[in-house]
Amino acid sequence: MHEHDDGGLQVAGHRLTSRLWLGTGGLPATALLPAVLAAARPGLVTVSMRRTSATSDGSLLALLREAGTRLLPNTAGCLSAREAVLTAELAREALGTDWVKLEVIGDETSLLPDAVELLEAAEQLVRRGFIVLPYTTDDPVLARRLADVGCAAVMPLGSPIGSGLGILNPHAIEAVVAAVEVPVVLDAGLGTASDAALAMELGCAAVLAATAITRADDPPTMARALRLGVEAGLAARRAGRVPRLAVARASSPMEGRTA
Numbered sequence: 001m002h003e004h005d006d007g008g009l010q011v012a013g014h015r016l017t018s019r020l021w022l023g024t025g026g027l028p029a030t031a032l033l034p035a036v037l038a039a040a041r042p043g044l045v046t047v048s049m050r051r052t053s054a055t056s057d058g059s060l061l062a063l064l065r066e067a068g069t070r071l072l073p074n075t076a077g078c079l080s081a082r083e084a085v086l087t088a089e090l091a092r093e094a095l096g097t098d099w100v101k102l103e104v105i106g107d108e109t110s111l112l113p114d115a116v117e118l119l120e121a122a123e124q125l126v127r128r129g130f131i132v133l134p135y136t137t138d139d140p141v142l143a144r145r146l147a148d149v150g151c152a153a154v155m156p157l158g159s160p161i162g163s164g165l166g167i168l169n170p171h172a173i174e175a176v177v178a179a180v181e182v183p184v185v186l187d188a189g190l191g192t193a194s195d196a197a198l199a200m201e202l203g204c205a206a207v208l209a210a211t212a213i214t215r216a217d218d219p220p221t222m223a224r225a226l227r228l229g230v231e232a233g234l235a236a237r238r239a240g241r242v243p244r245l246a247v248a249r250a251s252s253p254m255e256g257r258t259a
């Protein structure tokens with residue numbers, strides 16, 4: 001397992017300033033973005049190349065650039081390796097970055113990753129010189145295959161995109177962390193701050209959240225809560241949790257009792 005010291009998080013040799021990454025989809029008004037960014041202080045912000053073209057949502061990009069955030073274009077909505085590779089190339093052209101959050105979904109209903117197309121796209125993009133961060137299932141075998149073809153991180157889902165169900169299978173996330181040497185970034189399904197804390201306690205290097213923040217009643221306050229959740233979870237991971245016992249163990253000494 002690869003533990004990440006906090007000189008900060010390194011991905012592909014680049015130091016990121018925060019372990020909370022932000023997805024911008026679903027924000028009720030772009031005007032909320034500066035307050036959300038100030039509260040989240042995200043290490044990366046994803047932008048969808050298919051749903052937000054560099055020209056059609058100039059205000060979002062302008063605000064992100066103004067705030068000095070590091071952009072991570074994604075291939076959201078792509079259903080095949082071919083489409084994802086093309087979208088990544090367009091993103092590289094439009095945004096001038098080799099980084100791509102690779103999403104290849106199997107269908108528009110579940111939004112679950114298509115493992116076969118994902119691996120194929122990852123392999124092609126690495127060959128084309130991209131820094132590839134794939135959104136994947138919580139399958140440790142697939143995570144290892146993605147790392148083996150050269151992905152710079154793997155991003156397993158906690159639960160379906162936008163569901164807010166949190167981490168449905170914590171054991172699987174632990175298994176992914178154990179399976180790969182690259183950073184594991186929990187992506188999708190987070191609902192609240194404790195989900196972010198749990199991801200870090202399980203050994204993730206960072207978390208990506210969109211819905212939990214953008215669709216909260218008060219997005220800036222939830223952004224701050226998630227940032228603190230990430231911080232708390234990382235500290236707890238490092239501190240080492242007590243073992244879970246099936247029986248009671250007195251927490252104060254039994255010697256010297258009066259009766």
Ligand SMILES: CC(=O)[C@@H](O)[C@H](O)COP(=O)(O)O
Nearest residue numbers: 023161162188189209210211
């Ligand atoms: C893969 C994907 O699209 C996610 O990164 C999404 O942007 C975040 O998922 P949530 O909206 O569930 O946080």
